[in-house]
Amino acid sequence: MNIDEHEHVIEVTDLRRVYGGGFEAVRGIGFSVTRGEVFALLGTNGAGKTSTVELLEGLAPPSGGRVRVLGHDPFLERAAVRPRTGVMLQEGGFPSDLTVSETARMWAGCTTGARPEAEALGLVGLGGKSQVRVKQLSGGERRRLDLALALLGEPEVLFLDEPTTGLDAEGRRDTWELVRTLRDAGTTVLLTTHYLEEAEGLADRLAILHEGRIATSGTPAEVTAGRPSRISFELPAGYFLGDLPPLAELGVCGHELDGRVVRLRTRELQRTATRVLAWAERAGVELHRLEVRSASLEEAFLGIAREQEVRA
Amino acid sequence: MSGGTVTWAPARRRLRALARAELTLLGRNRGVVFVALVVPLSLPFTVRPAIDQLDLKKEGLTAGAVVMTAAIGFSFLFAVYTSLVNAYVARREELVLKRLRTGELSDAEILTGTALPAVGLGLAQALLLCAGCAVLLHAGVPKAPYLMLLGLVAGLVLSAALAALTASFTRTTESSQVTAVPVVFLSMMGSGIAIPAEVLPDRIASVCELLPLSPAIRLISAGWTGRLSAQEVLMTVAIALAWTVVAVFAVRRWFRWEPRR
Numbered sequence: 001m002n003i004d005e006h007e008h009v010i011e012v013t014d015l016r017r018v019y020g021g022g023f024e025a026v027r028g029i030g031f032s033v034t035r036g037e038v039f040a041l042l043g044t045n046g047a048g049k050t051s052t053v054e055l056l057e058g059l060a061p062p063s064g065g066r067v068r069v070l071g072h073d074p075f076l077e078r079a080a081v082r083p084r085t086g087v088m089l090q091e092g093g094f095p096s097d098l099t100v101s102e103t104a105r106m107w108a109g110c111t112t113g114a115r116p117e118a119e120a121l122g123l124v125g126l127g128g129k130s131q132v133r134v135k136q137l138s139g140g141e142r143r144r145l146d147l148a149l150a151l152l153g154e155p156e157v158l159f160l161d162e163p164t165t166g167l168d169a170e171g172r173r174d175t176w177e178l179v180r181t182l183r184d185a186g187t188t189v190l191l192t193t194h195y196l197e198e199a200e201g202l203a204d205r206l207a208i209l210h211e212g213r214i215a216t217s218g219t220p221a222e223v224t225a226g227r228p229s230r231i232s233f234e235l236p237a238g239y240f241l242g243d244l245p246p247l248a249e250l251g252v253c254g255h256e257l258d259g260r261v262v263r264l265r266t267r268e269l270q271r272t273a274t275r276v277l278a279w280a281e282r283a284g285v286e287l288h289r290l291e292v293r294s295a296s297l298e299e300a301f302l303g304i305a306r307e308q309e310v311r312a
Numbered sequence: 313m314s315g316g317t318v319t320w321a322p323a324r325r326r327l328r329a330l331a332r333a334e335l336t337l338l339g340r341n342r343g344v345v346f347v348a349l350v351v352p353l354s355l356p357f358t359v360r361p362a363i364d365q366l367d368l369k370k371e372g373l374t375a376g377a378v379v380m381t382a383a384i385g386f387s388f389l390f391a392v393y394t395s396l397v398n399a400y401v402a403r404r405e406e407l408v409l410k411r412l413r414t415g416e417l418s419d420a421e422i423l424t425g426t427a428l429p430a431v432g433l434g435l436a437q438a439l440l441l442c443a444g445c446a447v448l449l450h451a452g453v454p455k456a457p458y459l460m461l462l463g464l465v466a467g468l469v470l471s472a473a474l475a476a477l478t479a480s481f482t483r484t485t486e487s488s489q490v491t492a493v494p495v496v497f498l499s500m501m502g503s504g505i506a507i508p509a510e511v512l513p514d515r516i517a518s519v520c521e522l523l524p525l526s527p528a529i530r531l532i533s534a535g536w537t538g539r540l541s542a543q544e545v546l547m548t549v550a551i552a553l554a555w556t557v558v559a560v561f562a563v564r565r566w567f568r569w570e571p572r573r
Contacts, residue, residue, distance in 0.1 A: 057414055082416045093411025095403065097340045098333060109329020110415050112322065 008032040009070060009157055009188040010039070016064035017051050025051035027212035028065065033190055033205075036158075038183050041192045042201040042301070049092050049192035052209070053161050053175075056190065057087050069157060083112040086155030088146045090162050090192075096135035100126060100145060103134060104152070111153040120148040126172060138168035147175065158182065158292055160191040162199060162240060176202055196297045205296075208304055216306040220297060227295040227303055229274060230264035236285035237262050243283075250275045261289065269294055286303035326417050331424075333360035334399065337430045342363045344395045352387035352437055356380075376449030377536040378508050384442045384464075385505030385529050388471045389496050392434040396427055397488045404486065423563070427472040434468050438516030452536075459545065460535025466552040467528030473559035474524060480566045495524075504529040524559070527552035 004071055010033040017026035026048045033039040041049045055062050055135050058074030058081060067073065072080045094103050104117035114120075119128050124144040129137065137145065143166055150158060159309040160179070172195075179202055180190055193199055200220050207217035216223055235241070244250070247264070251272045256267040266272040273292050280287050293299075338345065356379045364375060403409050403426060412422050423571040442460075444451060454460050474495055482491040502520035509517055511531065520526055527548040534540035540548070 042441050059410065061412060078418070079416075082414075083448060087414035089407065089411055089414065092406055093407035095333070095337050095408055097337055102333060102336060106329050107415070109332070110326045112416060212485035222481070 002130070007034055008068075009035050009037075010190060011068040012052075012056070012065070014065035015052065015055060015062055015067060016211055017048075017055060017060070018063040018144075025212055026055070027063075029207075029209070029212070030065075031207050031214065031217060033188055035188050036186050037204045038179065038189045038191070038202055040193070040206040041190070041209055042199045042206055042297070044195070044305070046211075048208040048212040049194075049209055050161055051212075053159055056087070056305065057159050058082075083153065084155060085157045085159065086153060087165055088143075088150040088158075088160045090165075092134075092142050092146060094142070094145065097133060099131050099133050101130035101135070103145065103175055104130075104149065104210035107149045108152055113154065114152045117152070117153055121145075121151045123178065124148045124149060138147060140168060140171050143167055144171065144175075146172075148179070148229045153202035156188060156252060158187055158189045162192055162194070162293075164193070164195065172198070172311045196301055200297045208301060210304055210308055215308070216300065218225045223300050225296055227300045228267050229269040229272075230265055230290075230299060231265060231269075231290075231292050231293045232261055232263040233276075233278060233287040233290040235262055236280075236287065239283075239285065245275065265299075323418075323421060327420055328429065330412075330417065330422070331428035331516075334426050335429040335432075337435070338395070338399070341398075344398055345408050348391040348395050348433060349437075349445065351390040352383055352441070354382040355386050359419060367519045367558065369476075372535075373508060373510060373537065374452075375569045376445050376452070377533065379449060380441055380445035383445070384438045384467070384532055385499065385503065385525065387434050387437040387441065388467045388500060388525060388528070389505070390497055391437055392427075392430050392468060392471035393475050393478075393495060394488070394492050395433075396430045396472055397478045397482060397492050399426055399430065400476055400479035401482050401485050401488050403567060404479065405571050407570070413569060419567075419569075422478055422492070423528050423567075427475070430475075431472055433467045434471065435464065438464055454535045455538030456535045456540075458535070459531045459538075461551065463528045463531030463535060466531065466549075466556075467525060470524050470528060470531065470552065470555055470559060476515070477559060477565055478562045480568050483572065484498065498523055499525045504533065509533075520550060521548075524555045527555070 001283055004297055014029045015029050018023070018024045029052065031039070041052060043049050054060055055067055056074060058069070058078055061075045067075075069081050070084055074081045074085075098106070100121065101117060104121060105229065108114040108117050118127065118130070121130060126141065126144050129141060133158050134142065134145070143163065147160070147163060150160070154218060162176050163179075167175060176198070179191070183189055191202070203220060205217070205219050206223065207214045208223065209215070229281060241262060248252060250264070251266050251268040252264045258264045264272060264276070269292070276287075409422060413419070417425070435553045446525070473545070478488070478491055478495060502522045503509070503526040505525070509526070510522065512520060521530070528550050531545070531552075535544070
């Protein structure tokens with residue numbers, strides 16, 4: 001038996017996807033996910049997240065490169081992979097005229113070793129909606145129904161394409177809690193998201209996709225390491241950017257002016273913050289909308305987009 | 313335990329689950345149910361006066377047999393074909409087919425399971441029509457029931473396969489009212505549904521024999537009258553098989569599982 005099968009539940013090598021019109025959505029990416037890990041694909045709309053996940057789910061063959069899920073090709077060896085995976089697509093996919101419980105019953109009949117439908121619906125808090133038609137559900141409830149069905153077969157590997165898009169804050173938190181519980185029980189989860197806090201809070205490891213390529217990957221800490229922190233505030237009335245102390249002296253490594261709002265990037269957050277505040281104190285001005293943030297995924301994300309723009 | 317039962321049991325369970333959901337959906341689509349039930353049961357009787365004008369005796373036909381054959385043909389077209397075009401397109405546009413493909417069902421199971429309720433409805437109608445015509449129109453009993461059975465199988469399978477093929481190039485359920493017209497019209501005119509094939513001019517009839525639903529209608533009609541030689545039966549079955557192979561190949565090649573973006 002191949003040890004790799006157990007180490008790497010998902011393996012992707014030099015993966016490419018070209019659509020009929022010639023558009024290259026995925027341009028040679030590679031990563032692997034080990035058992036029990038939550039892996040996030042992060043990116044803006046059009047970065048190639050869904051195109052990638054659909055190849056992992058086995059909905060289409062790759063145009064190039066290789067995908068292995070649980071040691072199998074998910075497109076060619078569908079029957080070997082499907083009973084062990086759960087999938088939540090980016091968008092619904094349930095007949096609008098069936099009720100929640102009819103939908104769950106249908107899906108359970110198509111799933112090996114399905115848990116009771118009521119239990120799956122209960123997991124996502126839809127227990128009370130079982131007699132409601134799918135078309136009468138809210139967008140968030142539909143996402144939760146989709147998640148419930150992905151969990152019906154107690155899958156070893158779970159693919160979640162933007163699982164919390166359209167959910168309210170509470171629903172989002174519930175979903176995160178559920179994903180953590182599943183991970184703790186040994187489920188491997190691959191999710192896509194464009195919410196930075198979701199990736200930061202949930203993922204053991206992540207990859208940031210940009211225009212079909214992986215711009216950076218690693219643990220959230222690794223990805224944010226080496227990224228500058230940020231300070232922003234509104235310039236006091238009558239003051240201009242030039243009225244601040246010289247930016248180099250503040251330890252600032254980059255800045256932007258957006259209307260009246262100044263954004264400073266720094267790798268020495270404490271020094272820069274202290275000097276900016278000391279200057280304001282001396283000048284006797286109040287800094288409105290003051291924000292001080294250490295390096296975050298958001299900064300990494302925006303930084304990547306900026307760097308790519310410069311290159312282009 | 314034999315290997316066969318191990319692999320077939322889950323497939324049967326999946327088909328049953330999908331067919332049950334489809335049956336529920338069919339029952340909730342009033343427009344489709346109305347057309348599927350009313351057209352095959354009423355249209356043949358409206359064409360009956362025209363049939364009475366025809367010289368059926370010369371062709372060895374009875375009015376009852378002609379009406380019943382027409383009715384079963386209408387059932388293929390309206391209970392099975394058009395209602396399934398509608399179902400396949402609706403499921404695809406709601407991303408249901410895509411979602412099903414992420415699960416354990418094979419592609420063939422998805423298409424079959426979706427078709428089962430409509431095919432079942434068509435079969436039930438055909439049997440009901442046989443019984444009804446035999447009693448009400450004194451059409452008598454079929455002289456060659458096995459031909460009739462063969463015809464029913466060919467007609468139901470081809471109607472479903474043609475529906476999947478039509479759905480491949482139909483973008484919305486509304487446009488299916490247009491894209492389904494060629495098959496419906498050609499079959500009604502040329503396959504012996506609205507006009508008995510026996511009364512068509514010979515040269516046209518020999519071309520029309522090659523239409524997809526012609527073999528099925530011919531076998532059903534012959535099942536009633538018993539007027540088909542063994543050679544003709546073989547020829548007719550061969551045409552039906554050829555169409556089935558072509559349709560299956562075409563569906564595998566062209567069926568669209570997702571909406572166009």
